[in-house]
Structure formats: structure tokens, C-alpha cells
Amino acid sequence: MAFTTNATIASCGGKLLKLTHKASSTNCDMNLNLYLPPQAQSGKVPVLFYLSGLTCTGDNCAEKGFFQKPASEHGIAIVYPDTSPRGLKIEGEDDAYDFGSGAGFYVDATKEPWTKGYNMYSYIADELPKALFSSFPELDSSKVSITGHSMGGHGALTLFLRNPGMYKSCSAFAPIANPINCPWGQKAFNGYFGEDQSKWQEHDATELVKKWKGPLSLLIDVGTGDNFYKQGQLLPENFIAAAKEAGNDTDITLRMQPDYDHSYYFISSFADNHVSYAAKFLSSKHIL
Numbered sequence: 677m678a679f680t681t682n683a684t685i686a687s688c689g690g691k692l693l694k695l696t697h698k699a700s701s702t703n704c705d706m707n708l709n710l711y712l713p714p715q716a717q718s719g720k721v722p723v724l725f726y727l728s729g730l731t732c733t734g735d736n737c738a739e740k741g742f743f744q745k746p747a748s749e750h751g752i753a754i755v756y757p758d759t760s761p762r763g764l765k766i767e768g769e770d771d772a773y774d775f776g777s778g779a780g781f782y783v784d785a786t787k788e789p790w791t792k793g794y795n796m797y798s799y800i801a802d803e804l805p806k807a808l809f810s811s812f813p814e815l816d817s818s819k820v821s822i823t824g825h826s827m828g829g830h831g832a833l834t835l836f837l838r839n840p841g842m843y844k845s846c847s848a849f850a851p852i853a854n855p856i857n858c859p860w861g862q863k864a865f866n867g868y869f870g871e872d873q874s875k876w877q878e879h880d881a882t883e884l885v886k887k888w889k890g891p892l893s894l895l896i897d898v899g900t901g902d903n904f905y906k907q908g909q910l911l912p913e914n915f916i917a918a919a920k921e922a923g924n925d926t927d928i929t930l931r932m933q934p935d936y937d938h939s940y941y942f943i944s945s946f947a948d949n950h951v952s953y954a955a956k957f958l959s960s961k962h963i964l
């Protein structure tokens with residue numbers, strides 16, 4: 677068994693499993709939470725990955741995101757991964773909230789010493805799903821969607837746009853939508869990639885959407901009271917403008933939610949909408 681189950685917690689009629697496994701891409705043991713809805717006891721269930729933001733582990737959203745209730749109603753499993761490797765003993769790893777531990781940015785670092793395990797792109801896109809699908813036969817590997825918050829919203833958008841067909845749908849809460857043009861993204865990309873701007877562009881949702889071919893559906897929520905939005909860390913308008921310019925057949929819904937901030941009060945207020953959105957695409961009846 678690839679995973680150790682540290683706890684099994686009853687939640688909304690299903691089970692929240694607190695798991696640990698040894699990951700080669702991140703060069704350390706990784707913790708995560710997996711929510712199995714009640715429907716998983718009698719058949720395969722679709723899977724929604726939730727990527728968390730800066731400073732988070734898989735616990736923040738599992739505890740206060742309010743995803744389990746709608747996931748139980750729709751019969752969807754939720755995967756809540758960690759946001760970086762931990763304890764690699766890289767100098768400076770724990771010095772800042774927005775770089776290193778808790779801030780893996782869902783990229784594979786190309787700059788030393790971060791190459792030692794800061795490979796959250798490969799971990800989320802490849803190693804973790806493979807491990808989960810081989811250990812949990814109740815998870816349907818053909819029906820996978822992705823969502824995320826802030827740094828995790830950037831992760832959700834970029835993984836979706838870089839891997840056409842891998843995910844049935846994508847949505848995001850307050851995503852860092854144009855990291856190459858905001859302080860958080862510039863710090864992270866400079867740290868993980870160095871000055872190679874081509875690498876930066878490969879992990880920028882606004883650059884990636886310009887190259888997207890064919891129809892594109894997305895749901896994005898941002899709060900008008902979000903201080904990080906006001907400081908120019910999120911830049912959702914740049915993403916929308918790039919998608920329009922690219923002339924794609926787009927169905928991108930950007931909802932500016934009045935007064936909401938960047939916190940889990942915001943996420944929990946719209947979690948049911950994002951699970952329902954994924955459910956529509958994960959349903960076998962939905963035609964892509």
C-alpha cells in the first residue's frame with residue numbers, strides 16, 4: 677500500500693482520510709487529505725483536486741472550505757494535497773511565507789538548490805494521481821476535475837491549460853492569474869526558475885490561455901474586498917483580456933463577489949457552486 681492512513685474521520689456521510697506517502701518527485705513524505713463520499717462504498721466516484729494557497733497544508737480547506745457537504749451530495753471525492761515539500765533542509769526554505777515551504781507554486785524548479793524536491797507540478801499532475809488511482813480503486817481515473825485558491829488557483833488554471841483533456845473542468849477562487857506580472861509570482865518564478873523568462877511564461881495562466889485551441893469553460897470567483905486583489909497580486913482582468921484576444925470560443929465566467937475577502941469565509945461561501953460546476957462536467961452525461 678503506497679499510503680499510510682493516519683486517521684479516518686466521518687464527514688458529511690463519507691470519510692475524510694488523512695494520508696501520508698513517500699513521494700519521489702518531492703523527495704520527502706507528503707501529507708494529504710482524501711474525502712471519500714458515501715457513494716464510494718458502492719462504486720467508482722469522480723475526483724476533484726483542490727489546490728491550496730500560500731501557507732496552507734491539505735488541512736485548511738478540509739477543515740473550513742465546506743467542500744465535503746456538496747461533494748457528498750454529488751458523489752465526488754476531493755483530494756486536498758499539501759502545497760510544497762517539507763523538511764528538505766534547503767537553506768532559506770522556511771524563511772518566508774511566500775517562497776519555499778508552503779509555497780511550491782505548482783512548478784518544477786529548475787534552479788538550484790530548489791531542484792532537490794520543489795517539483796509540485798510533477799507531483800500534482802503525475803505522481804499523486806497515479807498513486808491514488810492504484811491504491812484507491814473506488815476513484816474513477818477517467819473523471820478528474822481541478823480547482824484551487826490563490827496560489828492554488830494559479831496551479832489549477834496552469835495545470836488545466838498545460839494538459840488539455842487531463843481534467844474535465846477547472847475553476848478557481850481568487851487565482852494568481854498572471855504571476856509573471858505580480859510580486860508573488862515574480863519572487864517565486866525568479867527563485868524557482870531564475871531569469872529564464874520562457875520558463876516563467878510556461879507557468880503563467882494569462883500567457884497559456886493565449887495559446888489555447890478550441891472551446892474553453894472556466895468558473896472564477898474573486899472578492900471585491902480582497903486586499904491581495906486590490907494590491908495587484910491576482911490580476912484576473914489580464915487573464916480575461918488575454919482569453920478574449922486569443923479569440924477562443926470561451927465560456928469563462930468571472931464573478932466579482934461584492935465585499936468578499938481572500939479568506940476561507942469567501943471560499944466556503946461559494947464552495948458548493950464550484951463542486952456543482954465540476955459535477956456538471958464530471959457527469960457521464962455531459963458532452964465536452
Ligand SMILES: N[C@@H](CCC(=O)N[C@@H](CSC=O)C(=O)NCC(=O)O)C(=O)O
Nearest residue numbers: 729730731732736773825826827828940
Ligand atoms: N500570512 C500572509 C498571507 C497568507 C495567506 O493569506 N494565505 C492564504 C492564501 S494566499 C495565496 O496563495 C490562505 O489561504 N491562508 C490560509 C488560511 O487558512 O486562511 C500575510 O500575512 O500576508
